[in-house]
Amino acid sequence: MKTIRIDRYGGPEMMRVWEIEIPQPKEGEVRIRMEAIGVNYIDIYHRTGLYALELPFTPGVEGAGEVDGVGPNVKEFSAGDRVAFTMHPGAYAEYAVVPAKKVIQIPHGISYMQAAAILLQGMTVHYLTHGTYYVKAHDKVLIHAAAGGVGRLLVQACKHFGAYVIATVSNEEKADIAMDAGANEVINYEKKDFLDEVKRITKNVGVSVVYDSVGKTTFERSLECLKPRGLLALFGQSSGPVPPFNVSLLARNSLFLTRPSLAHYTTTREELLERASEVFQWVQTGVLKIRMDQTFPLAQAAEAHIRLECRASTGKILLLP
Secondary structure (H helix, E strand, O other): OOOEEEOOOOOOEEEEEEEOOOOOOOOOOEEEEEEEEEEEEHHHHHHHOOOOOOOOEOOOOOOEEEEEOOOOOOOOOOOOOOOEEEEOOOOOOOOEEEEEHEEEEOOOOOOHHHHHHHHHHHHHHHHHEOOOOEOOOOEEEEEOOOOHHHHHHHHHHHHHHOOEEEEEEOOOHHHHHHHHOOOOOOEOOOOOOHHHHHHHHOOOOOEEEEOOOOOOOOHHHHHHHHEEEEEEEOOOOOOOOOOOOHHHHHHHOOOOEEEOOOHHOOOOOHHHHHHHHHHHHHHHOOOOOEEEEEHHHHHHHHOOOOOHHHOOOEEEEEEEE
């Protein structure tokens, strides 16, 4: 089978196509013939070594396809099942072997491409709005990178729950995308200072929660956007890691700061299935509308990473084996 392998950390050129034998599932594992593969920012962190995996490895932590083999003691799945998975490396391949406890049945009406496009980002949105912070009607929320994969879904979800959504973007095309997703206010931070705009919009009160996937360039001003006892959810770092920070500064307004991860909000099989099931329901009922950005053949994984890394994408990028 064909797979993408990385034997040295570095740029997109480190990803090469290898030809290897189709892997055999061991006890408790499921083998999936891949139909669609999600491309996510964590794949870039793995490729560069920011989140190091043991070399060599096959990148990719999200995909969907058909079960074509199961290992001993797997009773929940059988050949022919339509399934998806996330949070397990090895997706950039024609076949992936995944622990059965991380595999999820795809419900009727959801395509392979939809499943691969929504599972990781959708469950991220779910835990951010139903775990890290519970979004309520009339909450004012600030969402950075609101035209990106998670950002656009966050806008839709928060609006569905009745929040007043302030979104930040980097250009007018992305501003239109954020508005189409339902944002009440959109700030082009290339033209205006988002902190000044948030203060103006909230009449200097601040917002209840900031969802920040950008990191280094937005972190400090994001904290200043919060009202007393507000929460900053720093769930990504597309602009780079946040430098060392004096936590006593949080005392100015009794602020909360968290660096959450999906893995810690799906610690049990039951929690994983509950979040995934609700995300699929959100897609089926129209709460979340998936925006596809571009698809690439598996062999062009490097081009997919370049598009995501330069922040040119305005939706989900998929690889198709």
